[in-house]
Amino acid sequence: MYLPPHFEAADPASLHRLIRAHPLGALVTRGEQGLDANHLPFEFDADEGEHGILRAHVARNNPLWQEVKEGQEVLVIFRAAEGYISPNWYPSKQAHHKQVPTWNYAVVHAHGRIRVRDDARFVRRLLATLTRTQEAEEPAPWKMADAPRDYIEAMVQAVVGIEIEIDRLVGKFKLSQNKEKEDREGAIQxxxxxxxEALAKVMQESMPAAMPPAAAPAAD
Known part of the structure; x- marks a missing residue:
C-alpha cells in the first residue's frame, strides 16, 4: 500500500479501534487458482500474540480452508469511512483553482499467518463471542441458546474456524491532512x-487543535 508519511496511522490504539468498529474484513489469500478474497466478520484479540490475533469462520463448503497452507502469509483489509472529495469544497480553489478531486478513506491492513481450526469447540466459542459483540446494542440481544440446540450444533458443524496471528498492522488514514486548515474544514462540511457524516466525523477528529501554516500540498 502506498503510504505517504502525512497519511500514515501508526498509533496501535487507533488501528485497533478501526478494526473493532468495522470488523468485516477482506481476507486475501493465494491458492492454486491464484489470488482470492473472502469477506468475513472477525473477532480481534489485541492482547494475544505480539500484534494480536484475528479469528473468523467460513462455510465448510468454502474451499479456502482446504486450499491455504498452515502458516501461509495472508492479508486482511479493514475499511472504515470513505468518500469523494470535490475541489469545489476547498475555499482556496476559489482563489487559485489549483485543486483536484480526490477520495478520502481510512483503512488498516493486517498482515499475518493463517491457521485452520476445524474444531467445534473453537467455532462454538467464536460464534458466541461474535454474537455477543454484535447483539450488544439490541434491546433484547439474541443469544445462541435462543435457538434449538440441535439446530445450533448443525450450524456449528457447517463452518470451519480460522485464526490469523498478526505480524504487523499498517494504517492509512487519508483525511486531507495535506491541506490547509480552511480547506480541511471546507472538505468536512x-x-x-x-x-x-461518518467520513466528516473522522476528518474532524483528525484535525489538530492548532495547525501550523501548511506546506505546499502533497500529491494524494
Whole structure:
C-alpha cells in the first residue's frame, strides 16, 4: 500500500479501534487458482500474540480452508469511512483553482499467518463471542441458546474456524491532512452535506487543535 508519511496511522490504539468498529474484513489469500478474497466478520484479540490475533469462520463448503497452507502469509483489509472529495469544497480553489478531486478513506491492513481450526469447540466459542459483540446494542440481544440446540450444533458443524496471528498492522488514514486548515474544514462540511457524516466525523477528529501554516500540498 502506498503510504505517504502525512497519511500514515501508526498509533496501535487507533488501528485497533478501526478494526473493532468495522470488523468485516477482506481476507486475501493465494491458492492454486491464484489470488482470492473472502469477506468475513472477525473477532480481534489485541492482547494475544505480539500484534494480536484475528479469528473468523467460513462455510465448510468454502474451499479456502482446504486450499491455504498452515502458516501461509495472508492479508486482511479493514475499511472504515470513505468518500469523494470535490475541489469545489476547498475555499482556496476559489482563489487559485489549483485543486483536484480526490477520495478520502481510512483503512488498516493486517498482515499475518493463517491457521485452520476445524474444531467445534473453537467455532462454538467464536460464534458466541461474535454474537455477543454484535447483539450488544439490541434491546433484547439474541443469544445462541435462543435457538434449538440441535439446530445450533448443525450450524456449528457447517463452518470451519480460522485464526490469523498478526505480524504487523499498517494504517492509512487519508483525511486531507495535506491541506490547509480552511480547506480541511471546507472538505468536512462538503462531506457532511453530501451525506457522508461518518467520513466528516473522522476528518474532524483528525484535525489538530492548532495547525501550523501548511506546506505546499502533497500529491494524494
Amino acid at each position: 462538503g462531506a457532511r452535506e453530501r451525506g457522508g
